[in-house]
Amino acid sequence: MQERRRDMRDAELQTRVAAGDQAAFEELYRRYAAPAYGLALRVLASEPLAQDVVHDAFLALWRAPEAFDPARGSFRSFFLSLVHHRSVDTVRREERLRRRTQRMNLQAVQDEQDVAERVAQDAWLVDLRDRVVKALETLSDEQREVVELAYFEGLTQARIAERTGVPLGTVKTRTLAALRRLRRVLEEEEE
């Protein structure tokens, strides 16, 4: 219920952004910049690239705010999906370059501080994050592997099959089973 109220609040803010209200834009930025940047960093393992992705996503929001339709789903889903899509596109383009070394550097930075100390997040977003993490933990190792390789490494299913040595058909069935499981777990918790 709290989540729905927050989604409505996001939609109100977005309506104000569409009318050119910069304060509303900054409120959405304050709320979603850390999850968006965290996601982009996780996928890209590069601070400059992650900054570009988050910058461009927020700028798109400002320049074409009508692209979000509240009737279609939450602003959170719309925006984080946009960031993810852009991140995956970028990582596939940049893949040949630098990944491993910068991933190591990034990990060193992340180990310095606890996440909870670093980010003052909205409580409902923290709660939702906990639920998503717990839902992921209900997946089998094989299911979680294909989801993580696809979502956080930006691999296509054919690449996942290559990387893991698992037949492509199995990658597909595991992916579907994983999303069905996540759907069931998250929907049950919402009720």
Next chain:
Amino acid sequence: MNGEHERAQELLAAHALHALDDEDRVSLEQLVRDHVNGCDECRTAMWSFEAISADLALAADPVPPPSSLTGRLRRDLRSPQRVSVWARSAVAASIILVLSALAVWNAHLHGLVTRAESSQQLTGEVLDTMSRQDSRLVTLGAGDTSAMTGQVVAAYVPGRARMYLFGSMPAPHHDRVYQIWLGRQGIYASEGTFVPESSGQVVVRIMADPTVFDAVLITEEPASGSSSPSGRHVLTASL
């Protein structure tokens, strides 16, 4: 039927994670047209998978971006918007239309024009293009006709082999279609034909580098298309 559900949902799951391979993307387009559009179960699964995919973002540790990013963004917010209000509305309406119906464009694809895809794919591509600092937005003007021609914008990033046309157009005459041409020094190459949705919305992706050409042209041609722009010139612009 169960086989179709499974096959469709397998592809929809991969699509939601942005993990589809090109071959499967073509299969998904076919299945959307033949099955998903008319199947409540698969449409529901599609929306659920996409919502779950977005929420997976939260599983990454949140990290506050550096203050330099905030400053950069604030500077860019103050810069003049390159996209007119109607153009923004047009792309939004076009995207929303595609999303709400998961429409498969009524396009006759004998060239490189691709059908519109589902939500994040198209949203991401068009918005990405529009938001890039180096993107170009060109408004097409009326061709050789005084009839209502609609409003269409071409959006592209120089050096990337793709361009988007979006906006709205009236339906072509009976048994006619619109055909897209890219021209260089008066020589035109077809990029495919299309018919706008019943609402008039148009979103088309062209897989070509527009910087190689000096003009974009939309003509009205017979349903089978033409080998050269012989029909009425509806909209055009210099690139």
